Amino acid sequence: QVQLQQWGAGLLKPSETLSLTCAVYGGSFSGYYWSWIRQPPGKGLEWIGEINHSGSTNYNPSLKSRVTISVDTSKNQFSLKLSSVTAADTAVYYCARGGVAAAGPYYYYYMDVWGKGTTVTVSS
Amino acid sequence: SSELTQDPAVSVALGQTVRITCQGDSLRSYYASWYQQKPGQAPVLVIYGKNNRPSGIPDRFSGSSSGNTASLTITGAQAEDEADYYCNSRDSSGNPPDVVFGGGTKLTVL
Numbered sequence A: 001q002v003q004l005q006q007w008g009a010g011l012l013k014p015s016e017t018l019s020l021t022c023a024v025y026g027g028s029f030s031g032y033y034w035s036w037i038r039q040p041p042g043k044g045l046e047w048i049g050e051i052n053h054s055g056s057t058n059y060n061p062s063l064k065s066r067v068t069i070s071v072d073t074s075k076n077q078f079s080l081k082l083s084s085v086t087a088a089d090t091a092v093y094y095c096a097r098g099g100v101a102a103a104g105p106y107y108y109y110y111m112d113v114w115g116k117g118t119t120v121t122v123s124s
Numbered sequence B: 001s002s003e004l005t006q007d008p009a010v011s012v013a014l015g016q017t018v019r020i021t022c023q024g025d026s027l028r029s030y031y032a033s034w035y036q037q038k039p040g041q042a043p044v045l046v047i048y049g050k051n052n053r054p055s056g057i058p059d060r061f062s063g064s065s066s067g068n069t070a071s072l073t074i075t076g077a078q079a080e081d082e083a084d085y086y087c088n089s090r091d092s093s094g095n096p097p098d099v100v101f102g103g104g105t106k107l108t109v110l
Helices: none
Strands: A003-008 A018-025 A033-039 A046-052 A057-059 A067-072 A077-082 A091-103 A106-114 A118-122 B009-012 B018-023 B033-037 B044-047 B061-066 B069-074 B083-091 B098-101 B105-109
Touching: A003 A091, A003 A106, A003 A118, A018 A033, A018 A091, A018 A118, A033 A067, A046 A067, A046 A077, A046 A091, A046 B098, A057 A067, A077 A091, A106 B033, A106 B044, A106 B083, B009 B018, B018 B105, B044 B061, B069 B083
Parallel strands: B009 B105
Antiparallel strands: A003 A018, A018 A077, A033 A046, A033 A091, A046 A057, A067 A077, A091 A106, A091 A118, B018 B069, B033 B044, B033 B083, B061 B069, B083 B098, B083 B105
16 A cells, blocks of 8 residues: 655745655555645645656646755655745645546546645744 | 636535535546545545545545536535545646646535
């Protein structure tokens, strides 16, 4: 059974860089999209970006200028860096495994495995 | 970019049937996936594809789609189904397509 274990600093000052890592246990790294998602207090889910096993990335346009997602396939880990954080970046950050498949004329995308979440607070 | 729109809140009497909807242009190309999130927990996938349930998800959860609208139906809602529900797909207008979430629906079981 695939599990994701995530870690990183939970308290940052404004202008610092958020750094989180997610390790994949019990499954293959290839063939999937590995995403970061965040959830501000009391709000909904926001996709931050994703990476695949070959290192191709795709970022939310609203965060693209500050986000870097990287992968270390030798360790089955992927990481998130978000620069120049402000209080608006305070949120629970999740890593997740995503898959895409075709079903007739449609596609479908799903995130079937999630990390437990890391609470990140930005405060001076 | 494409958006997914959900009603903010829905309520259902215990044991009755409830439908939660999600609208967006991307749903003309992608089936929605649905996630259940309880307070303090990570989201859990409950429906994906045309109408598929991951292992361990009760069969009272089902999904359907028509045009630009996807629906999650809970038939015989239980108290433990009270949670936030999010739909998700990819924005087919982008290259590569971005991942999008609906704003979430808070389900109350009365």
